[in-house]
Amino acid sequence: MSELLRIENLSAGYGEAVVLHDVAFTLGEGQTLALLGRNGTGKTTLINTLAGATRQHGGTIALGGQAALHKLQPHQRAAAGIGWVPQERNIFKSLTVHENLTAVERPGQWNPQRVYEMFPRLAERKTNLGTQLSGGEQQMLAVGRALVLNPKLLLLDEPLEGLAPIIVEELLRAIRRITRDEGLAAIIVEQHPQAILAISDQAVVLDHGTIVHADTAAALRARPEVLDRLLGVAR
Numbered sequence: 001m002s003e004l005l006r007i008e009n010l011s012a013g014y015g016e017a018v019v020l021h022d023v024a025f026t027l028g029e030g031q032t033l034a035l036l037g038r039n040g041t042g043k044t045t046l047i048n049t050l051a052g053a054t055r056q057h058g059g060t061i062a063l064g065g066q067a068a069l070h071k072l073q074p075h076q077r078a079a080a081g082i083g084w085v086p087q088e089r090n091i092f093k094s095l096t097v098h099e100n101l102t103a104v105e106r107p108g109q110w111n112p113q114r115v116y117e118m119f120p121r122l123a124e125r126k127t128n129l130g131t132q133l134s135g136g137e138q139q140m141l142a143v144g145r146a147l148v149l150n151p152k153l154l155l156l157d158e159p160l161e162g163l164a165p166i167i168v169e170e171l172l173r174a175i176r177r178i179t180r181d182e183g184l185a186a187i188i189v190e191q192h193p194q195a196i197l198a199i200s201d202q203a204v205v206l207d208h209g210t211i212v213h214a215d216t217a218a219a220l221r222a223r224p225e226v227l228d229r230l231l232g233v234a235r
C-alpha cells in the first residue's frame with residue numbers, strides 16, 4: 001500500500017500557545033484513521049492544522065505528491081486534496097443546499113448527484129437554505145460539500161456529535177460507504193469511538209496534545225480496558 005499522508009514532528013497551536021507537541025504518524029492510501037482522546041486534548045487542533053487553520057510552530061506535513069503541504073494556504077490545501085468537515089460544520093447558511101455543493105464542486109467522481117444518492121434527505125431539501133436545515137442535514141451537507149471537492153483525504157471532526165440516533169445511523173452508513181466501499185482515505189475524530197473504530201484501520205489517541213497510543217483500530221477495539229484508561233468514562 002502506498003503512503004498518502006506523512007506527519008513528522010508537528011507542533012502547532014494558536015498565537016504563542018503551543019497545543020500540539022511533536023505529533024507524527026503516517027496513513028496509507030484508502031486507509032481510515034480514528035483520532036481519539038478526551039475533550040480538550042488537541043484533536044480539533046490537529047485536524048485544523050492539517051487544513052491550515054492554526055499556527056504551525058514546527059514539523060512537516062506531506063500529502064501524496066505534495067511534500068510540503070504545511071507551507072500552503074488553506075485554499076491551496078483544499079486544491080491539493082484536503083476535504084475538511086470542521087467541527088462547527090460551517091455550511092453557507094445563506095445559500096441553498098444545491099448552491100452549497102455547486103459553489104465548491106471540482107471535477108471528479110463525486111458530484112452533487114452522487115451526494116443526493118448518498119443522502120436522500122438532502123435531495124428533498126435541494127432548494128432549502130442552509131438556515132432551514134436540521135443539525136443532521138447540515139452535517140450531511142458539510143460532508144457532501146467536502147466530497148464534491150473530490151479530496152484525497154477527508155477530515156471529519158466529530159461528525160456524529162449532538163445528532164439523533166437515527167441520523168447517527170444514517171451518517172455512519174454513509175461514512176462507511178465513502179471510506180470502506182469507495183476507498184476514500186479519512187481521519188475521523190470521535191469521543192465515543194466504538195462505532196468509528198469498527199470502520200477504521202488505524203487509531204491514534206491524543207492526550208495533552210501528544211500521541212499517547214497508536215495501534216490498529218481492531219487491536220484497540222479488542223481491549224476495552226485500554227480504551228477506558230485512555231478515554232475515561234466516555235466510551
Ligand SMILES: Nc1ncnc2c1ncn2[C@@H]1O[C@H](COP(=O)(O)OP(=O)(O)O)[C@@H](O)[C@H]1O
Pocket residue numbers: 014017019037038039040041042043044045046
Ligand atoms: N482558538 C483557540 N485559541 C486558543 N486556545 C485554543 C483554541 N482552540 C482550542 N484551544 C485550546 O487547545 C486545546 C485543545 O483543544 P481542541 O483541539 O479543541 O481539543 P479537542 O478537539 O480534543 O476537544 C485546549 O486546551 C483548548 O483550550
Ligand SMILES: [Mg+2]
Pocket residue numbers: 043044045087
Ligand atoms: Mg474538538
